[in-house]
Amino acid sequence: MRYGACYYPEHWPEDRWPTDAKLMRDAGFNVVRMAEFAWVHMEPSEGRFNFDWLHRAIDLLADHGIQTVLGTPTAAPPAWLAQKRPDIMRVREDGHRCVFGLRQHGCVNSPDFRRASDRIVRAMAGELGKHDAVIGWQIDNEFGQPCYCAVCRAEFQRWLADLYSGLDALNAAWGTTFWSQIYSDWSQIPTPTAAMGPPNPGLGLDYRRFMTSSFDTFQASQIAILRELSPGKPITHNFMGFLPETLDYRQLARDLDFASWDNYPMYRPDLAPARIAVNHDQTRGLKRRNFWVMEQQSGPAGWGTMMSQPRPGQLRLFVYHAVGRGADGILYFRWRPCRYGIEQYWHGILDHDGSTNRRYDEISKVGAELKSIWGELEGSEPVAEVAIINDYDSRFAFQIQKSNPEFAYADHARLYYDALHRLNVTVDVTCCDIDLRRYKIVIAPALFVLKEETAVKLRDYVESGGMLIATFRTGVKDQYSRIYDEPLPARLRDVFGIRVAEYSSPFATEENRIIADGFPESTARLWLDALEPDTAQVLAVYDPGGFAAGQPAITRNSFGSGTAIYVGCAPSQDFLNAFVRAICEERGVTLGPASPPNVEIAVRRKGDTELLFITNHNAEPVSVDSVTAGSELLTGRAVDGGVSLEPYGVAVVRR
Numbered sequence: 001m002r003y004g005a006c007y008y009p010e011h012w013p014e015d016r017w018p019t020d021a022k023l024m025r026d027a028g029f030n031v032v033r034m035a036e037f038a039w040v041h042m043e044p045s046e047g048r049f050n051f052d053w054l055h056r057a058i059d060l061l062a063d064h065g066i067q068t069v070l071g072t073p074t075a076a077p078p079a080w081l082a083q084k085r086p087d088i089m090r091v092r093e094d095g096h097r098c099v100f101g102l103r104q105h106g107c108v109n110s111p112d113f114r115r116a117s118d119r120i121v122r123a124m125a126g127e128l129g130k131h132d133a134v135i136g137w138q139i140d141n142e143f144g145q146p147c148y149c150a151v152c153r154a155e156f157q158r159w160l161a162d163l164y165s166g167l168d169a170l171n172a173a174w175g176t177t178f179w180s181q182i183y184s185d186w187s188q189i190p191t192p193t194a195a196m197g198p199p200n201p202g203l204g205l206d207y208r209r210f211m212t213s214s215f216d217t218f219q220a221s222q223i224a225i226l227r228e229l230s231p232g233k234p235i236t237h238n239f240m241g242f243l244p245e246t247l248d249y250r251q252l253a254r255d256l257d258f259a260s261w262d263n264y265p266m267y268r269p270d271l272a273p274a275r276i277a278v279n280h281d282q283t284r285g286l287k288r289r290n291f292w293v294m295e296q297q298s299g300p301a302g303w304g305t306m307m308s309q310p311r312p313g314q315l316r317l318f319v320y321h322a323v324g325r326g327a328d329g330i331l332y333f334r335w336r337p338c339r340y341g342i343e344q345y346w347h348g349i350l351d352h353d354g355s356t357n358r359r360y361d362e363i364s365k366v367g368a369e370l371k372s373i374w375g376e377l378e379g380s381e382p383v384a385e386v387a388i389i390n391d392y393d394s395r396f397a398f399q400i401q402k403s404n405p406e407f408a409y410a411d412h413a414r415l416y417y418d419a420l421h422r423l424n425v426t427v428d429v430t431c432c433d434i435d436l437r438r439y440k441i442v443i444a445p446a447l448f449v450l451k452e453e454t455a456v457k458l459r460d461y462v463e464s465g466g467m468l469i470a471t472f473r474t475g476v477k478d479q480y481s482r483i484y485d486e487p488l489p490a491r492l493r494d495v496f497g498i499r500v501a502e503y504s505s506p507f508a509t510e511e512n513r514i515i516a517d518g519f520p521e522s523t524a525r526l527w528l529d530a531l532e533p534d535t536a537q538v539l540a541v542y543d544p545g546g547f548a549a550g551q552p553a554i555t556r557n558s559f560g561s562g563t564a565i566y567v568g569c570a571p572s573q574d575f576l577n578a579f580v581r582a583i584c585e586e587r588g589v590t591l592g593p594a595s596p597p598n599v600e601i602a603v604r605r606k607g608d609t610e611l612l613f614i615t616n617h618n619a620e621p622v623s624v625d626s627v628t629a630g631s632e633l634l635t636g637r638a639v640d641g642g643v644s645l646e647p648y649g650v651a652v653v654r655r
C-alpha cells in the first residue's frame with residue numbers, strides 16, 4: 001500500500017524540509033508526489049537545467065523511508081517559454097488565447113510546446129529516472145483543456161484526411177449537404193469554437209475524438225521517453241473521475257500502467273457514498289485493475305471560496321472508502337497549504353504555519369492502521385459481476401445535443417449505479433471494448449452513438465447468454481453521428497424484440513408515469529419511448545394520464561440464450577432499486593450484506609478470502625446486523641453478531 005501526500009518542497013525554505021520529512025515518516029507515509037508544477041525550478045531558462053534541489057528533496061525523503069512519484073511538469077509551462085514562443089498558448093473555445101498566469105495553458109498540438117515538453121521530460125528522466133527512490137511517474141496533471149488554435153485546426157484537418165478516404169467520404173459522413181456545408185478542400189474545415197455556434201454533430205464529435213487523440217499523442221511521446229530512460233517504473237495519469245466529458249479517458253488510460261484519480265468528495269454537499277464510489281469504480285474500470293487516488297482531500301479546500309472542514313473521522317472514512325473499492329495508493333493533496341498563489345485556500349494536512357493539527361493526527365492514525373493491515377490486503381481486489389458501460393462517444397454526442405434539457409448522461413447512468421450500490425453489488429464502470437461475457441449483467445445507459453462493432457458485441461453477449469439492460473436513445477446514431485436510417489433501436493431491434501414506435505422529450509413540468517406488475521408505480525422522466533413489441537414481453541406501460549397511454553415503456557426479450565431489456569424512459573430511483581434488485585436476484589449476482597442508509601459495504605477478494613470494508617458515511621453511529629461473523633482487522637476483534645460503527649466510522653472484516 002502506498003500512502004503519502006503531494007509535496008511541493010519548492011514552495012518552502014529548505015531548512016524546513018527535514019521537519020516535513022520527519023512528520024511524514026511519523027504519519028506512516030511511504031510515498032510523495034513531487035514536481036508536477038515545478039517546470040521553472042527545473043529549467044529556469046531554455047535548456048538550462050537544475051535538478052539539484054529535487055535530488056536533495058528526493059534523497060532526504062528517501063532517508064526517511066519515503067519514495068517519490070515524479071510528475072512531468074507540462075501542466076505549468078513557464079513564463080519564459082510563453083514569452084519566447086507565444087504559439088504554445090492554448091486557445092479557448094471562446095476564441096481567446098490563454099494569457100500566462102494560471103496553468104494548463106499549453107496547446108498539446110503546438111510543435112514548440114511538444115518540443116519543450118519532451119525536452120524537460122527527457123532531462124528529468126535522464127537525471128532522475130534511475131534513482132532508486134523514484135518509483136514511478138505521473139504524466140502532466142488532470143488532462144482535459146481542449147484547444148482551438150490555428151495549429152489544432154491544421155492538425156484536425158490532417159487527422160480527418162487520415163481518417164476518411166477522401167473529402168467525399170467526410171462530406172457524406174457529416175452530411176454536409178445540409179446548409180451548404182460541403183467542403184471542397186481540407187483547409188476549409190473549421191474548429192468548433194463558440195464563434196461557429198452549435199457544430200454539425202459529426203464535426204463536433206470528431207473534434208472531441210481528435211482532442212483525445214491529440215492528448216494521447218502528447219502523452220505517448222512522454223511515455224516513450226520515460227520507458228527509455230526510466231525503465232520498469234510504472235506510469236500513471238491523474239484523471240478526474242466519472243464526471244468530466246472532454247476527453248475519452250479509456251483511450252488515454254491504454255498506455256498507462258495504472259490509473260489514478262483526484263478525489264475531493266466535499267466539492268458538493270451531497271456526500272452520499274454512491275456519489276463518490278462511482279468515481280472509484282470508473283477509475284478501476286479504466287484498466288480493470290486496482291488504482292491510486294493521487295490526490296485525496298485532506299482539509300477544507302477551494303480557490304475563491306472554501307468547502308466545509310472535514311469532520312473528525314471523515315478523512316479516515318474517505319481513505320477506507322477508496323481502499324475498499326480498489327485503491328492501492330492514497331496521496332493526500334496536499335502536505336501543507338501554500339501561503340501564496342490561487343490555491344492559498346486549498347488546505348492540506350498541516351496548516352499554513354506548518355503546525356500539526358487534528359487532521360494530521362487522524363491521518364497518522366490511518367497510516368499506522370494501513371501498515372498493520374496491508375499484509376492482508378495486498379493482492380486483493382474488487383471482483384465485479386455487473387458492468388455499467390461508460391461510453392465516451394455517446395457522452396460527446398449528448399454534449400452537442402442534450403436531447404432533453406434536463407438530461408445528463410452521468411446522472412442517468414448513476415440511477416442504475418445507485419440501485420446497485422444500495423445492494424452493495426460490486427460494479428465495473430467500464431467501456432464496450434472488452435470481453436463482456438464475464439459479466440452476469442451489462443447495463444448500457446443511453447448508448448446514443450452505437451458503432452457497428454459495439455452492436456455486434458452486444459448482440460453476441462446476449463446471444464451467448466448475457467443479460468443486457470439498455471435505455472432510451474440507444475442505437476440512434478452511427479459512428480459519424482448520423483441518425484440511423486432504420487427504426488430504433490437501430491442494429492439491435494431483433495435483440496430487444498421491439499421497435500420504438502414514437503418518442504417524446506417531455507417538459508420537466510409534464511406528468512408521466514409507468515405501471516409495471518410487481519414494482520412500485522413510477523414517474524417517467526427525461527425521455528419517453530413508446531415501444532412496439534415484436535417478440536418482446538411487456539414489463540411496464542405508460543399510464544393513461546400522459547404520453548402514449550397504455551403503450552409499452554419497458555420490455556424484455558429472449559434472444560439466443562440471453563435476455564435483453566429495454567427501458568424507454570427514466571423511471572424513479574425507487575422503481576429502479578426494486579427493478580435492478582429483481583434482475584440481480586434472477587441472475588444470481590452476489591449481493592453484498594444489507595446495510596443501513598449511507599453505509600457502504602465494499603468487498604475486496606483474494607482467493608476465498610473476502611475483505612469487507614464497511615464505511616459509515618453518517619454523522620450518527622450505526623449498527624450493521626448483516627455482518628455477523630469474521631474478524632475485524634482494525635481492532636483485531638472477532639465479529640460477534642454485528643458491527644457497530646461510530647459516526648464516520650469504518651470496519652474491515654475478513655471472512
Ligand code: GAL
Pocket residue numbers: 141142262295333343346
Ligand atoms: C486538482 C489539481 C491539483 C490542485 C487541486 C486543487 O484538481 O490536480 O493540482 O490544483 O485540484 O485545486
